[in-house]
Amino acid sequence: MSKKSVQTVVFVLIALCVAVGLASAEETVTVKGKAVKVDARAGTLIVSKGQKAGAEKQESTFRIVADTKIVRDGNTIRLEQVESRDMVALSVGVSKDA
Numbered sequence: 001m002s003k004k005s006v007q008t009v010v011f012v013l014i015a016l017c018v019a020v021g022l023a024s025a026e027e028t029v030t031v032k033g034k035a036v037k038v039d040a041r042a043g044t045l046i047v048s049k050g051q052k053a054g055a056e057k058q059e060s061t062f063r064i065v066a067d068t069k070i071v072r073d074g075n076t077i078r079l080e081q082v083e084s085r086d087m088v089a090l091s092v093g094v095s096k097d098a
Contacts, residue, residue: 030091031060040080045070047088068092 033047036059043064050057064070064079069091072082082088 028091028093030089031062032089033060033087035082035084035086035088038079038082038084043079045079045082045088045090047090062090064090065092 031047031049033049035045036048037044037046039045044061045064046059046061048057048059062068070077070079070082071089071091072086
């Protein structure tokens with residue numbers, strides 16, 4: 001195999017590795033709001049967004065999984081530590097494919 005052929009094969013393999021890595025990459029999504037209801041047993045948290053006057057309030061239910069990061073007052077906490085009315089930020093890795 002010539003040197004040029006080897007370089008071409010290596011380039012193609014690197015390009016494939018990069019493409020596979022990008023396709024399976026994750027990004028972190030963060031949601032901030034007020035905890036409305038906490039169910040530690042079920043692993044769920046309902047968060048209300050749109051707390052400013054005149055803004056439409058939206059409630060979203062989140063299932064808390066192992067990689068979910070919950071932050072209150074700048075400190076990472078567990079779901080069991082969240083109380084209703086706490087202002088929290090949830091961060092979780094989400095596949096770009098989803």
